[in-house]
Amino acid sequence: MAAGALPKKKETRPELKEVPPSRSTAPAGEPAKVIRVTAEDLAKKQREISVSEFFAKNRHLLGFDSPRKALLTAVKEAVDNSLDACEEARILPDIEVKIEVANGNPPSPVQGSATAGKLPNAQDAKRLPAEAKPQTGEGGKASVFQADRFVVTVIDNGPGIVPEQIGRIFAKLLYGSKFHRLRMSRGQQGIGISAAGLYGQLTTGKPVKVTSRFSEKKPARYVEILIDTAKNEPRVLSNKEAAWDRPGTGTRVSIELEGRYQKGRTSVDEFLEQTSVANPHARIVYVNPEGQQTVFERMVGELPAAPREIKPHPYGIELGVLLKMLRDTKSHWVGGFLASDFSRVSPKVAAEICQKAGLDSKHLVRKIHGEAAENLYRAIQQTKIMNPPTDCLSPIGEKAILAGLYKQIKGDFYTAVTRSPAVYRGNPFVIEVGLAYGTGQAAMQQSLVEEDDVLPVAEGEEKEKEGESQLARLMRFANRVPLLYQPGACAVTKAVVDTSWRNYGISQSRGALPQGPLVIFVHMASVWVPFTSESKEAVADYDEIRKEIRLALNEAGRRLSSFVRRRERAQMEFKRRNVFEAYIEEVAEACKRLKKGKLDAEDLKKRLQKIAHSITGGEKTDELVNGSKEEAAPAQESTIVVTPEGAQGAVPEAPPVPPLAGPPAPVSGQATAGERAPSAAVANDKPAKAATAGAKGKTAESKKETPRGKRKR
């Protein structure tokens, strides 16, 4: 077991009756004795497996399979929790994410399993992607890309956590507030943050450090905790009062873990960028391991509507669940049970179900077992019941999707579609789609994840195929959380690939994503997102879900097509006009010569120019090519068109930006490894390309230089 893991309870080993000689040691000629283990022998070995032990062995199930993915997953779990907590407490999220190289752990010369422990020869170094090559930064410091241990810190302004709960939340797997309810939230399982803590403990032996203040009248509490994996219980190492130098309440979590920092696709940088697109009501400050700060500003000043908790819909439940509900209900009679424990079951519907099941409404619940329970289950399926209510969902909304895309992606055309709610297996869900498109030479700068950053590829990650960089970029989200892994297994990718983008003027090869400067945003909001695995990376392929995604894509595609086609046609006409005009001079002079100089060539030129102008679309063509105000595709409520005069349509008004709060000074008692200088200073220090954000209008400073509305082509 890795350093720092807790010693397990002493195992009682079963005594075997005979020790079998191994085949190789058995005297030649003698057959090897076969040992039969008895049921009693097995019984001695059979014991309970703690959930922590299980996940310590199977950490890949939770997204901790490679160092790169582990770093991302830890950030993701903490950020998801912070956003959930803020929204539940109706606080506009103000979140800070900081990743630092752990102190006292200088990076090895070359990091990575394949090359660990040996210096690369010239050939190896060539093959290594730029970021993995041994580098020495300022002062001979080794590059953060070679570091293998980091401290991840996430600070939020949420409601905080009461001191008694801190231990269990961060050091007990399957402990949370969201599993038993039906309401849209990012977290579902009660496993996320404690799994990140467990991974940190297994790989570095260090405890999770939490500071939280839940009341402005009380001091904050600082707790250091490890997980006792054998018992799945917290082991508190330190628990004391601490200062909290931010206004209001909040939580700060620090986890030291083995990881690998890279930029590009599926990186922490991309995760936070996409999180900001899908959560334009949040302000996120990100300090990367190089000390560079990126601010993802808040674009929407209102919180999303608070989703309401609902009861299970009868169509969604399985027989086993019904039996459990029958055992747990507080109702005495079956009619009351149906009406009070399910959504959309009125006393009248309950009576109808009972009648179909051959039961009296006043039949005692505790007497329903076996056949009666099965009859009840069948009767439920045969009764027509209204679809579940949808106020348990909080879709992002077209306006906010547009704001998120517009803020983060540079394009010429943006549109967003929010479908009305639908139902799969009794669970309500909503699909939302957004498109951002950049035309012609104004090639769209798709995000802060640059092409150069795409390599290297992390373990378990697919390498980009030749030419794939021209494919549209697909952003998948479930309950506002970006999904970065397993695109191939996801219903969203399947629906996008199945859509005929050619119908909308976008080229596409068979069975592939569309091509061109296009970003496709797809969000599924549901009380229960059917993920394909516990690590919550891909949405399962239900027909109803795929159909809804397809319909939303069709609607957005139609809007895009009218924009693309108008411009394309105008550009063709413009080219044709140029061809005519190229010959007008020649033709006019030739005519003059034919008429032996008795022709007014200038007048003829003017008349020919007029004809060329009118047969190639006249002023309309000019306006469309120049993208002038009047003639651009009509900007609708859920569309933005960018023209040289500025953006038109549903252009978001950014809420007033509060003064940039520097990261809070370290909270007393929390001497985190690798404490840095204030990040704002660091960001200004180094506006190099590596500080991608700085180069792309993401920092507060560069934002001033390129206000989006005034962008010129």
Ligand SMILES: Nc1ncnc2c1ncn2[C@@H]1O[C@H](COP(=O)(O)OP(=O)(O)OP(=O)(O)O)[C@@H](O)[C@H]1O
């Ligand atoms: N920053 C925070 N502020 C307030 N409460 C928090 C915070 N982080 C976690 N919690 C509480 O701790 C619980 C456990 O969090 P955890 O991430 O382990 O599970 P979850 O979010 O419920 O589900 P999932 O495993 O899907 O993430 C949450 O349900 C929430 O009640």
Ligand SMILES: [Mg+2]
């Ligand atoms: Mg969580």
